[in-house]
Amino acid sequence: MTVQVRNVEIKNRAQALAEIAAVGADRAGCRLMAPKAVHRVLKVSGLTPIQANILKQEMLARGGEAAVARGVVEHRVNRTDVLLMGTLKQFEGLLAKLKMQPFGLPALAEEIRRVLQNLEGRRVFRLDCRGRELVLGERTLVMGILNVTPDSFSDGGRFNDPSRALEHARQMVEDGADIIDLGGESTRPGYTPIPVEEELRRVTPVLEKLAGEIPVPISVDTTKAEVARRAMEAGAHIINDQWALRADPEMAAVAARYDAPLILMHNQQGTEYRDLMGDMIRFFRESIAMAEEAGVCRDKIIIDPGIGFGKTLEQNLEVMFRLRELDCLGLPVLLGTSRKSLIAKTLNLPVDQRVEGTAATVAIGIAAGVDIVRVHDVKEMVRVARMTDAMVRRGKRDNY
Incomplete structure (x- = not known):
């Protein structure tokens, strides 16, 4: 059999589970790996430099990425947008940490959670x-x-x-x-x-x-x-x-x-x-x-x-x-x-x-x-x- 490499489009967790199962992975492995197969990019607007810096640090700590405005680290801007980039697994870790932080970040974590859930697809x-x-x-x-x-x-x-x-x-x-x-x-x-x-x-x-x-x-x-x-x-x-x-x-x-x-x-x-x-x-x-x-x-x-x-x-x-x-x-x-x-x-x-x-x-x-x-x-x-x-x-x- 000739080795072949191709891309697979995965839009949500359900598709990730199906593709991983099709490879022959066991059920426990499917559940563990599925959140790593779905990548999301979220834009958060209107954050203070303190909020943005914590968000960036926590996302980077989990192997994800976060883009912020130049000058956020030195607090040279009053507000910034943040572009969060990561897998569902990385977002899960981020949300768990944000819920323990001050500065209104638990409420932000809940809003990110809602958006991520909405992106899984609308129900019938x-x-x-x-x-x-x-x-x-x-x-x-x-x-x-x-x-x-x-x-x-x-x-x-x-x-x-x-x-x-x-x-x-x-x-x-x-x-x-x-x-x-x-x-x-x-x-x-x-x-x-x-x-x-x-x-x-x-x-x-x-x-x-x-x-x-x-x-x-x-x-x-x-x-x-x-x-x-x-x-x-x-x-x-x-x-x-x-x-x-x-x-x-x-x-x-x-x-x-x-x-x-x-x-x-x-x-x-x-x-x-x-x-x-x-x-x-x-x-x-x-x-x-x-x-x-x-x-x-x-x-x-x-x-x-x-x-x-x-x-x-x-x-x-x-x-x-x-x-x-x-x-x-x-x-x-x-x-x-x-x-x-x-x-x-x-x-x-x-x-x-x-x-x-x-x-x-x-x-x-x-x-x-x-x-x-x-x-x-x-x-x-x-x-x-x-x-x-x-x-x-x-x-x-x-x-x-």
Whole structure:
């Protein structure tokens, strides 16, 4: 037999155990070696020089590495980021030592532990959507877009009539949609905000028809707490907030009162960032804290990176490239790229010719672990999702 050397990609502890067992190692050896086969790089922000120096010393003592700002040793900087690099085994030793240290390091150890656990992969679980159920993590779910607006960039005015909207929703469900996302206010660039009553006038008649005839959960795409409340009363199941509780502080209370799953999308005015992914994750942590403080269960929260919102073309592309970094939050991820300017500007194509571009973003998103894709072209994207799932969600069905 010819000797062969090749690389093996190991993303988490479970894969490490499987690969080590495949070599023929005994069970005790598998458990001991698995944490040494998984390497993690974590970025910790906002540490004092004292905290950073202890962190670096303890990581180096275990054979790992830690990068800090120049001047940390001499305390010439007030704050620093730290890049920690090591195996799970090295991190385990680090956390054990940090728990015995002062300077707020036990709390930091617990946060590092949570992030490491989140990076092991999201569990498959059943999400109760006010009586209708979604299974998250087993396969990619497809959310079909239903806009009842006169000015949406892609389908403005097509489904304003409740009967036409119901017909379109039925077709999307037949094509494989797992969720219908109903929106009454356009968020296209340069859109004109509308008052609560106008949004309700558009949404309510359609929602009343859908709630009685559509078998899948219906989400209401709104930034207004009163619209969300009235939608819940009319039979909606999920709240999709494009401002992640920032536009209306009462939104979290509505989600808690009706025990509705809550989608939090990243959004901001302007496109200035200190650290693109770091700033986005900080934004999500703040919104998640707002939701939990209002009584929303963390298991009911879904995050959306907000492609096309508060980002330049290059920033949108970078977020797509770095979607895996959202794994640190341990929450389901929804991705909405369908027919957006990200595709238009990259391929120089009009709205009605962006199916292939959308398919590429959907496939990349699923490969990066997203749980739900929000799309216009349901039939085509269901096929993309099923094919991509077959390649990247190996073993999920067996684990369910």
